[in-house]
Amino acid sequence: MYTVTLKQQQYKTYVLSEQASGSELEVVPERGGIITGWRVKGQEILYLDKERFANPDLSVRGGVPILFPICGNLPDNTYTYNAKQYTLKQHGFARDLPWEIEEVSEDNTTYFKLHLVSNEQIKVVYPFDFHLSFSYKINGNTLEIQQHLHNSSTTPIPFSTGFHPYFQAPDKTQLEFAIPAREYQDQRTKEIKFFSGNFDFNVDEIDVAFKQLTGKSATVTDNSRKLQLTLDYGDDYPIVVFWTLKGKDFYCLEPWSAPRNSLNTSENLTVLEPGASYQASIRLTANFF
Structure with a gap:
């Protein structure tokens, strides 16, 4: 059985709950259509910087921000x-603008x-007519x-x-990675480096892009949380980015359609x-062991 409830906090927060599995999803349409929480068996999977989230002048660091159109x-x-120049902030405008709730279902x-x-x-920043929708299940x-993206332009x-999901990781030294790639590109230095299956978390920032993927699934096992997290993506996402900061209890595993x-x-x-439409999807699975 599923239930949908609405919490009026700083922002309207929609909560989708599945009683049988103890899973819950929280979505805030007016703050970039963002997923702010995802709980499985009562345990929170995602990281959220609540101070940044509360400040509308700052981009959200946490949850699952949407990246569009870059x-x-x-x-x-x-x-x-x-021949005309336009300005776009990092990751585009979708994560900063209010979205509208279009449909809430309570069936299977x-x-x-x-x-x-x-x-x-x-x-002003993106001179096109479009309708962009997201379904969270x-x-x-x-x-x-x-x-789903529909081009309404001529x-x-x-x-x-x-997507830019932030996952909780209280002890990143306990993470194990199964990413289908032998190398990655450092996004700051542009160097191509061999991927040994792990990262050096003593550096201040890790920002790398896996561009030569050999599979459609990446897994991170967090031995400290006894959690195995799997990201499944299709041909629409030929790049997976890994990003984290030293001293912060999160890591990001991001499917991108382009660099x-x-x-x-x-x-x-x-x-x-x-007049054409574009569709794509990803799937996240959280298994506790």
Whole structure:
């Protein structure tokens, strides 16, 4: 049995609960359509910096922010389209704008559906008409996120998309990684390095992109929490980014459809024709052992 409740905190928070599995999902539409909490068997999977979340002037560091229409940043936060220069902040605008709740279901396929529609404010930085929707579903220990983008413009829409989930990790030295790649690119130095299966958590920041993936699933085992977390992604996400900061109890495992600066370089850039639609999904599974 599923229930959907609404909590009025600083922001309206929708809570989807599945009694049989003890799973819960929290979503805040007006704060970028973000998932702020995901609990399995009563244990929180995600990390959330509550002070940043409470400050609308700061980007959220935690939960599952949505990346659209870019992943990562652009040089000087600018890109050129049709000989005109535009400005976009890191990871795009979707994670900073209010979304609207479109549908809440309470049957066997219970989910939240939210949408973001282009407007004059958005067109200042991204000159296209679109309708972007996300569906969040839980089933036992699994969370599935489905996205749908419709191009309402008379011109093609260039974009990249991704997710930036923050996972709790109180002791990162207890993490084990099974990522289907033999190498990664350091996103700061651009160096290509061999992946030994682990990371040096003594450095201040780790920001690497796995671009030569040989599989569609990545797993992180947290021995301190007795938790195995699996990220499943499709062909729409040829890049997985790993990011963390020293002294912070989180790590991020992020599926991206294209690398940084793809709006300028066109590398892996998706171009959606007028009137066409794009669909993609990811799945997260949390197993305690």
